Amino acid sequence: MKLYPIETGNFKLDGGAMFGVVPKTIWNRTNPADENNLIDIAARCLLIQDGNRLTLIDNGMGNKQSEKFFGYYSLWGTHSLDKSLAKYGFHRDDITDIFLTHLHFDHCGGSVQWNKDKTGYEVAFKNAKYWTNENHWEWATKPNLREKASFLSENILPIQESGQLHFIKRSEGDLLTTSELGFGIYYVDGHTEKMMIPHIQYQDKTICFMADLLPTVGHLPLPYVMGYDTRPLLTMPEKAKFLNAAVENNYYLFMEHDAHNEIITVENTEKGVRMKAVFNCDEILN
Template sequence: MKLYSIDTGNFKLDGGAMFGVVPKSFWQKWMPADENNLCSWKMRCLLIEQGKRLTLVDTGMGNKQDPKWQSYYYRHGSGDLIQGIRNVGFSEDDITDVILSHLHFDHCGGAVEWNNTKTYYKTTFKNARYWTHSTHFDWAIQPNLREKATFFKENILPIQEAGQLYFIDKDAHQFEDIDFLLADGHTEKMIMPKITYQEKTLLFVADTIPSHAHIPVPYVMGYDIRPLQTMEEKQSILQKAAAQEWSLFFDHDPLYDCATVIETEKGFKVQNLHQLYEI
């Protein structure tokens, strides 16, 4: 097995939204905000090479939304999904599986793209099986009022229409050395792939812990639908990560791919920030 971190670019989100009720005076030392209180966040994906199987976890927000919509999120940085895959020696046609941790636009938007004439949508990875959770899929196509603005049908339905949609809860046994944890605090049935790699454990922690600045248990996003449950899920994950020396892979940390954590009398702390290749 080989693992690759794929940078799909950066975007900006309100710092208060990203840290919920935690005061700015606490979080700004880790994530400084600009004059509009916006912080820069990475959209980071994970590529897993296992023999002839090439699995991509998440796809970033993609490029198909119009420029006005893109401007709301201040897209910046040099990262690009397809170029990132090519930079590590593969092409989009080599991808055999795409695991979507959840179907918010910044995690699944790159799964679907325009055709050359922008007359219809097509899947970005034509040879891949796309995986989500069946309950989360239903949740996304019939969205609640709180999440409606982040579930876009053009990111989701073309996958089903192409016959490439599969459900982790029905066929998860097909993945060797990858288990799947589920979380319901950020959104219903979010998938967190847990990968056994060189006798170590790497957890793609998705939006339960989007960056190293979110390690403290009370630091949960205002976007979470069930913040108290997110705190419980974080507590459980961090206890296991500290005890078993897991590496946590962050999807939104602007600087670091991963971290290990320790448990102290004052709570959980970052032990070591590192890049994926340093595992």
């Protein structure tokens, strides 16, 4: 097995929305805001090469939305999904499986692209199976008003229409479900219904792909919960359970959205679980 970080592009989000009720004077220390109150966000995905299977976990915003849409998110940097795949000798047609932690646009927008004459949409990974879970699919395709702007039908429905949609089967009652893709999954419901946190056994380490359970290192304190979370009071115990397990098992946390900290470990302190060490992807994944 080999793991590769896939940088699909950086953007910015409102710092207040990212930290909910936490005052700016506090979160600005770890996540400095610009003059528009925006903080740096990454869309760092993970590619797993395991035998003949090439699995991409999440795929960023994609590039099919309007200039007005992308204007809301202040794109920055030079990363792209295709350039990042090419860096490691891959093309999107090589991908056999797309695993989507959840279906918010910044995690699944790259799943679907315009067709050649821009008259409709087509899947962007023509040879891949697309994986979500049935509960989350139902949640995303019949969105509540709070999340409707994050669940864009053009990112989601073409996957089903292509016949490439598959559902992960969940083992009820287990902390970690072993998926069809060969890695464990921790299900959480605070951010959105049945978001999936992959746990990948790699060499002598457990790599956990954090999605939106821990957006940045600045979100380690339990009450530091995003305003985007649908059930913030549930996020806190879910995060606590995960972080306690991360300390006990020395998990390596792959940070999808932290633009400046790629992989971290955590430890118990008198203030709770906090960052122990930070690594570049090359240090851990090579």
